[in-house]
Amino acid sequence: MKKKLIITVIALSLLLLAASIFCVWKINQTTTLKKSSFTFEYGKSVEITKNQLFDKEDLNSLQEIKIDVSSIKNEKNKTYPQVGEYDCTVHFKTFFTPQSKTFKVCVKDTVEPKFSKFTETIEIPAGTETNYDFTQYFKAEDLSGADIQIDSKSVNFNTPDDYTILVRAIDSHDNTVEKECTVKVTDIPSSPSVLQESKEDGLFYSQGILIVNKKHGLPSNYAPGENAEAGNQIRKLIADMQAQGYHISNQYSGYRSYSYQASLYNGYVASYGQAQADRFSAKPGFSEHQTGLAFDLKHTNGTLVETQPEVQWIKAHAHEYGFIVRYPQGKENITGYMAEPWHLRYVGDIARTIYESGLTLEEFLNVPGGTSY
Numbered sequence: 001m002k003k004k005l006i007i008t009v010i011a012l013s014l015l016l017l018a019a020s021i022f023c024v025w026k027i028n029q030t031t032t033l034k035k036s037s038f039t040f041e042y043g044k045s046v047e048i049t050k051n052q053l054f055d056k057e058d059l060n061s062l063q064e065i066k067i068d069v070s071s072i073k074n075e076k077n078k079t080y081p082q083v084g085e086y087d088c089t090v091h092f093k094t095f096f097t098p099q100s101k102t103f104k105v106c107v108k109d110t111v112e113p114k115f116s117k118f119t120e121t122i123e124i125p126a127g128t129e130t131n132y133d134f135t136q137y138f139k140a141e142d143l144s145g146a147d148i149q150i151d152s153k154s155v156n157f158n159t160p161d162d163y164t165i166l167v168r169a170i171d172s173h174d175n176t177v178e179k180e181c182t183v184k185v186t187d188i189p190s191s192p193s194v195l196q197e198s199k200e201d202g203l204f205y206s207q208g209i210l211i212v213n214k215k216h217g218l219p220s221n222y223a224p225g226e227n228a229e230a231g232n233q234i235r236k237l238i239a240d241m242q243a244q245g246y247h248i249s250n251q252y253s254g255y256r257s258y259s260y261q262a263s264l265y266n267g268y269v270a271s272y273g274q275a276q277a278d279r280f281s282a283k284p285g286f287s288e289h290q291t292g293l294a295f296d297l298k299h300t301n302g303t304l305v306e307t308q309p310e311v312q313w314i315k316a317h318a319h320e321y322g323f324i325v326r327y328p329q330g331k332e333n334i335t336g337y338m339a340e341p342w343h344l345r346y347v348g349d350i351a352r353t354i355y356e357s358g359l360t361l362e363e364f365l366n367v368p369g370g371t372s373y
């Protein structure tokens with residue numbers, strides 16, 4: 001009797017043990033990940049939940065699930081990861097047996113950069129330098145940063161025509177977007193457009209620009225004072241030069257009345273004789289300073305600016321403020337004056353085009369000039 005009981009207990013225990021082993025084996029066997037690879041777009045934060053990793057029925061039998069994504073590296077100072085492939089782990093327990101499974105997280109940048117500035121048509125006067133800077137017309141943006149590449153090999157800067165250039169924006173993960181842009185190389189007008197010239201109250205305008213040279217004077221009663229916009233711009237230019245360490249004075253010589261120019265000119269004639277005075281000083285009524293749009297820049301030592309690197313900076317940047325260097329070197333027979341690197345004339349936005357053309361105001365507008373009155 002006793003023996004029978006012992007055998008029964010042993011048999012039941014064995015059966016129970018077998019059943020337990022089978023259950024544990026079965027559960028371990030079936031705990032596979034629902035998904036073992038996840039892809040995220042660059043710029044998005046990575047989040048993985050247990051519901052994405054396991055089937056619902058598996059979840060019921062799992063304990064202490066811990067998802068470990070510490071291998072994912074964030075972009076510096078950002079809340080989203082760097083582009084890459086990361087091995088991550090999930091730890092959990094089944095029937096008190098610790099287990100772990102690995103899964104992959106891929107972070108990809110598939111988004112192309114976008115143009116935030118795109119100029120469809122660019123007009124350039126013929127004869128412009130061949131290393132023309134097109135980048136000013138385009139801008140691209142992307143989360144990872146974007147570069148602009150321009151293929152302008154097809155443009156012949158000397159032959160007026162329409163050309164197509166290829167503008168490419170590339171982000172730092174090589175996503176690329178390309179667009180075409182038309183470059184119109186235009187003829188410099190060979191004859192002055194009559195419509196765009198007008199004479200009002202003794203003032204001579206060409207394409208909206210007031211012309212003062214030895215062929216075009218101003219009435220003695222024309223006294224506009226300093227042009228407010230031009231004055232602001234010259235002070236901005238001076239401040240920027242000073243900030244960059246150039247020796248440039250706050251004192252400039254701007255607006256001059258007819259009578260003040262008369263006294264200046266007569267003084268020069270008395271000292272140098274008329275022929276010499278006419279090379280650098282205007283007769284009253286023929287000075288650009290009477291327009292309120294012309295300014296002579298001065299060195300901090302009080303003289304008119306003739307020093308390097310100041311002169312070079314003015315030559316290269318005046319147009320950014322709406323000015324042109326009015327009397328360049330070697331153009332005395334056209335402008336009527338010897339080189340004056342300090343004398344700036346305000347023309348507004350068109351300054352850039354005039355600067356890029358490399359022409360004097362007279363040549364650019366095709367208006368008469370020269371050394372004789």
Ligand SMILES: [Zn+2]
Binds near residue numbers: 294295296
């Ligand atoms: Zn001047």
